[in-house]
Amino acid sequence: MFCRIVSGEVPADVVRTSARTVAFRDIAPQAPVHVLVVPRVHVEHAGALDDTHAADLSDMFATARAVAEQEGIADPSRGYRLVFNVGKDAENSVPHLHLHVIGGRPMTWPPG
Numbered sequence: 243m244f245c246r247i248v249s250g251e252v253p254a255d256v257v258r259t260s261a262r263t264v265a266f267r268d269i270a271p272q273a274p275v276h277v278l279v280v281p282r283v284h285v286e287h288a289g290a291l292d293d294t295h296a297a298d299l300s301d302m303f304a305t306a307r308a309v310a311e312q313e314g315i316a317d318p319s320r321g322y323r324l325v326f327n328v329g330k331d332a333e334n335s336v337p338h339l340h341l342h343v344i345g346g347r348p349m350t351w352p353p354g
């Protein structure tokens with residue numbers, strides 16, 4: 243599914259792209275800002291990462307920071323949450339690595 247967004251085959255509300263990533267709004271947002279950052283390369287989930295993905299991961303975090311800045315939540319007085327979910331118990335429903343950037347409202351820990 244996310245491979246098809248990366249390829250442009252499936253439309254998405256893209257907010258930012260980089261050499262190794264595409265960032266787009268979650269279709270079921272859990273907060274005013276809810277963006278998914280995905281690597282262009284297919285990786286199943288965070289548990290499948292290895293050291294060949296170092297550059298992709300670095301770009302994902304740089305993109306997440308840039309998204310937070312452009313969404314106006316980067317300042318620590320606001321702030322945001324970065325989440326990777328792996329597997330069924332974590333409700334990871336899409337088998338392509340994605341980093342959630344969630345913010346724009348106060349959040350509790352642990353999430354419900």
Ligand SMILES: [Zn+2]
Nearest residue numbers: 244245284338
């Ligand atoms: Zn994929």
